[in-house]
Amino acid sequence: MIQVADLHKAFGAVEVLKGIDLTVERGQILAIIGPSGSGKSTLLRTINHLESVDRGEIWFDGMLVNQPLRGRRFERHVNRIRQHIGMVFQHFNLFPHMTALENITMAPMLLKKTPRREARELAESLLRKVGLLDRIDYYPAQLSGGQKQRVAIARALAMEPKVMLFDEVTSSLDPELVGEVNKVMKQLAQEHMTMLIVTHELRFAADVADHVLFMADGVVVEEGPPAQLFRAPAQERTKTFLQEVFK
Amino acid sequence: MQGFDFWAVTEYSDVLLAGMAWTALLTVASSGLSLVGGAVFALLGLSRSRVVRMPTAFFVWLFLGTPLLLQLYLIYFGLVQIGIDLTAFAAGVIALSLHFAVYNADVIRAGIVAIDRGQHEASRSLGLGLGQTMRKVILPQALRNVTPALGNNMIALLKESSLVSIIGVMELTLSAQRAISETFRPFEFYIAAGALYYVLNAVLELVLRRVERGTAMTR
């Protein structure tokens, strides 16, 4: 579903991604862990081209994401790809001037020309799924952090994406609100949604992921099934990181 | 010494009220156009292309740096020379609209820049294009946030519209002057005109406060 090969990315003189390779199969759940500043967010953001890359290839569903197109043609290309890739952010980024309903229905109505009635039904079923049907007419300012994030997940799902990208979606939540968001993600996992999850919550990663990738300083240090990576890491770097976190 | 006679004002009330109506019309038309123009200039000024940005910056600089009166003269008297013969009212609306569009553009641009980058990214990640993102996500928020500042510009526009009297638009100030030329009572009529401006201002502020309150919840 997603294949990244020899990916390089620098911000000015600072090289942030130094040759990343990864593969995510359909229905697979990949957790990306690693110390702060190691390039996890940047990697995730290159997949839907919120971040451009300097070298390497990103394939999504048989399409090359970073095609050497320019101007309008590139715009059209990335817009089409992004419709199939849902993204959820650390700071929710809900549209504050729209209700939960409008947040969810805007993209399908605008991009897929979904009729209003149908879009509403879709929003209702998604909000029911994330347990917020009763908040359908609320503005983001009237929701708690956990509720905002669940609406944000529903918003991304409304485009019926083939892949979901999660960038530390529980990091800015109060601890007691983390569970409700994790629950929604677990539910998606059970439905075999393909997901890439950047997270600091190693327990959650161990619980939900079928593959874990440990990054540091812009390279993939080690990867494997969670049981192996967490219980018996092969690399010194991974061991120190895990000890730091679990101590 | 002659005393004041405010009865003279009542005899000319129809003239003054007609002037007031023209001032209101000038203000509404110019405000509307200056808002649209302001949004357009703001977006052009934020364009990624230099070819778009530079002329916009030049135009804005030109209109910020010169007096409204001069712009009015140029549009009304100057354009005739190249065959554009505008009515005084049209020239007045165009001058006021352009002049305040430039101020509004500054305000709106600041409003757009202040919107969190995450809003842009969330919208783009759903697959919306740049234009769609501006129209649906960024501009509505930016405009809501700068409503008070735009309102102040509208109030300034209402007051500055009196300048248009100079090219012969029968708005409130010129109406007062006409009455004065017939009655020789400048004090009474300028006071009366001032009171009427005040009324217009009060109405405008009422409307603006409504709009602000209407959008406060969604911020």
Ligand SMILES: Nc1ncnc2c1ncn2[C@@H]1O[C@H](COP(=O)(O)OP(=O)(O)OP(=O)(O)O)[C@@H](O)[C@H]1O
């Ligand atoms: N837009 C940018 N401009 C310049 N430098 C950037 C930019 N975005 C990220 N960086 C730098 O790139 C490096 C990697 O950042 P990134 O956000 O990918 O790390 P991360 O692994 O997600 O960290 P965290 O766990 O703190 O979120 C950091 O050193 C950061 O300062």
Ligand SMILES: [Mg+2]
């Ligand atoms: Mg990050």
